[in-house]
Amino acid sequence: MALPQLKQDATDARLAALEMPAGGWPEAARKDALERVKSMGLPSGRDEYWKYTRPDTLVQPDAPKAALLETDEPLVFDKVDRLKIVFVDGVFDPEASDDLAMEHVSIDRLADAPDIHWAKDLYGVLETRGQTPVQRPLATLNTAFATDGVLIHVTGKAPKPISLIYRHDSEASDAILHHVIKVDGGAELTLLENGPAAARFNKCMEVEIANGGIFHHVRAQGRDHERRAATAIFTRLGEESVFKSFTLTANGVLTRNECVIELTGDNAVAHVAGACVGDGDFHHDDTVFITHDALNCESRQVFKKVLRNGATGVFQGKILVKEGAQKTDGYQISQSLLLDEDSQFLAKPELEIYADDVACSHGSTSGAIDEEGLFYLRSRGIEEGPATDLLTIAFLAEAVMEIEDEALQEEINGRVESWLTRRRG
Amino acid sequence: MLEIKNLHVNLEEEDKQILKGVDLTVEAGKVHAIMGPNGSGKSTLSYVLSGKDGYEVVEGSATLDGEDILDMEPEERAAAGIFLAFQYPVEIPGVGNMTFLRTAVNAQRKARGEEEMSATDFLKEIRAKAKELKIDAEMLKRPVNVGFSGGEKKRNEILQMAMLEPKMCILDETDSGLDVDAMKLVADGVNALRDAGRGFLVITHYQRLLDHIKPDVVHIMADGRIIKTGGPELALEVENNGYADILAEVA
Ligand SMILES: Nc1ncnc2c1ncn2[C@@H]1O[C@H](COP(=O)(O)OP(=O)(O)O)[C@@H](O)[C@H]1O
Ligand SMILES: [Mg+2]
Numbered sequence: 001m002a003l004p005q006l007k008q009d010a011t012d013a014r015l016a017a018l019e020m021p022a023g024g025w026p027e028a029a030r031k032d033a034l035e036r037v038k039s040m041g042l043p044s045g046r047d048e049y050w051k052y053t054r055p056d057t058l059v060q061p062d063a064p065k066a067a068l069l070e071t072d073e074p075l076v077f078d079k080v081d082r083l084k085i086v087f088v089d090g091v092f093d094p095e096a097s098d099d100l101a102m103e104h105v106s107i108d109r110l111a112d113a114p115d116i117h118w119a120k121d122l123y124g125v126l127e128t129r130g131q132t133p134v135q136r137p138l139a140t141l142n143t144a145f146a147t148d149g150v151l152i153h154v155t156g157k158a159p160k161p162i163s164l165i166y167r168h169d170s171e172a173s174d175a176i177l178h179h180v181i182k183v184d185g186g187a188e189l190t191l192l193e194n195g196p197a198a199a200r201f202n203k204c205m206e207v208e209i210a211n212g213g214i215f216h217h218v219r220a221q222g223r224d225h226e227r228r229a230a231t232a233i234f235t236r237l238g239e240e241s242v243f244k245s246f247t248l249t250a251n252g253v254l255t256r257n258e259c260v261i262e263l264t265g266d267n268a269v270a271h272v273a274g275a276c277v278g279d280g281d282f283h284h285d286d287t288v289f290i291t292h293d294a295l296n297c298e299s300r301q302v303f304k305k306v307l308r309n310g311a312t313g314v315f316q317g318k319i320l321v322k323e324g325a326q327k328t329d330g331y332q333i334s335q336s337l338l339l340d341e342d343s344q345f346l347a348k349p350e351l352e353i354y355a356d357d358v359a360c361s362h363g364s365t366s367g368a369i370d371e372e373g374l375f376y377l378r379s380r381g382i383e384e385g386p387a388t389d390l391l392t393i394a395f396l397a398e399a400v401m402e403i404e405d406e407a408l409q410e411e412i413n414g415r416v417e418s419w420l421t422r423r424r425g
Numbered sequence: 426m427l428e429i430k431n432l433h434v435n436l437e438e439e440d441k442q443i444l445k446g447v448d449l450t451v452e453a454g455k456v457h458a459i460m461g462p463n464g465s466g467k468s469t470l471s472y473v474l475s476g477k478d479g480y481e482v483v484e485g486s487a488t489l490d491g492e493d494i495l496d497m498e499p500e501e502r503a504a505a506g507i508f509l510a511f512q513y514p515v516e517i518p519g520v521g522n523m524t525f526l527r528t529a530v531n532a533q534r535k536a537r538g539e540e541e542m543s544a545t546d547f548l549k550e551i552r553a554k555a556k557e558l559k560i561d562a563e564m565l566k567r568p569v570n571v572g573f574s575g576g577e578k579k580r581n582e583i584l585q586m587a588m589l590e591p592k593m594c595i596l597d598e599t600d601s602g603l604d605v606d607a608m609k610l611v612a613d614g615v616n617a618l619r620d621a622g623r624g625f626l627v628i629t630h631y632q633r634l635l636d637h638i639k640p641d642v643v644h645i646m647a648d649g650r651i652i653k654t655g656g657p658e659l660a661l662e663v664e665n666n667g668y669a670d671i672l673a674e675v676a
Contacts (some may be wrong), residue, residue, distance in 0.1 A: 391520070
């Protein structure tokens, strides 16, 4: 079927500005992805799935400029013992990175991985699976054109977290990174991500978790105010495996975080959570799709947004329970705290259930700061600013508490606190 | 200590008169009680003194040690020494009781130019004071007032009062919803704070509480005014005969 002309033109223009990295094992997957992008077309404002978030600047041929942030504030996770992998404007930086050797883990760079057979079986595969029933063309574009990324194979319990650190050095950088992570049966990894990456960032991460595997993901998207990002996580969970992902988003004119989760083994657990704080020219979109396709699986979505000065928050979250996925336990909550009347929150929670013995719940709320609570705190001597901050951090707590590691929880709370404090001058 | 003169207060939104000229002076070291029928304006008076939004002072004044408090922010009044034990303590999900109290204690100290309390000193003190009020460690960790029973909430108010050591304590129906044992605990907590430098304004419906917290002066409030002032015997009169006689007497 032919694409609408505008979509066709936008897609052609974007594709013309990109060059597919040549050769190697990903080539077949890249070519396949290119064909898929051509037939889907890139997102446009008319697409149902992009109703609340304008994709134009994510699709246009060149990245809109984003000023670099100057700050003395140390980076998040600085105190955490971890293996660091640094990308500057989307290019791996071996100087700034640690030695990539670690027990129970093999790490390779997508750009120069000679012949990584395990990754060949996954690269673009989970992304392709995640295209139905809803298309995610930016992720497909990523599969076709990603210039770098990491391939992580976890065969046992990783002794410390792997930390992906993104730096942004050029005002007009346009980075496309693709990571593939394979967690073997009984293996365990914590992955940290932070930093703004580029003026415009398209990131795709595919995570395959075998039976009994455990994957924790804690991400902080912050700092650069003008950056734009479209990220996607595709994960497939085997029996009794665990996937837990948390994202803190502060600043950024435009962020779309998609998370596509497939529970394919019985008794698997998937939690995805997000806390975001937005001030002014800020648009943040969490789009989640969870498919229950096995017995007795649990999924949780916990998303909290604090918005002020005209910031916008979006949540699109779906739980699909397939036929036969009995004893599914699905929970979804999305809430916003609007600190003024100019800010807005748009939510589209969806449930689609084809099994009869399931417990699914979802809720979405939008509200202002609790005046009674604020007065109570102030009447005890806490000034209005810090009292509002306390209530704000408390509002985000349900999401932050989804992080299992308490030290990482503290790191994230510390970030939110300093963000709030800075805003009070 | 606390001096209220000819205080007239309207509701901001409805332009409705609530307080119609309240005069009241609480001296340091004294306990004053206010009794009165529902809706007479007792809670309103306590809120206006502590700085809640929604009320408009149309006439009169309120000072603490000679300083006008009505122009201060709620937190400034707290630092100056005003404390209100709420009739309905507010639940604050997500904020730990302990964190809340430590933040409050140190905010007040900072506002007064005093040194902050160290974490260990704070812990020592709160544990000792909580124990006296039979508040267990679990309750200290829980979010402020969330899931607390009525009695636990009221004891938590008194714990805050004990930690903050205010000059002027206002208690709004701290006895309501308490059984006899809980009321005794609360009264003991209040009595422990009685001190030559501290004033109390105890709002209550019942004589019961005043058996435990002996007032020096009792005021009867009705329709936004103090209509009668007397000694402890006035509370007994209310207990025995209700408000009808007193209301009739001044009408
Ligand atoms: N925020 C408010 N909105 C509407 N009416 C109020 C409000 N606060 C107080 N009032 C009214 O003011 C009067 C006094 O109330 P209150 O101070 O609570 O009395 P008391 O504590 O003596 O029972 C009542 O008629 C009450 O309905
Ligand atoms: Mg009352």
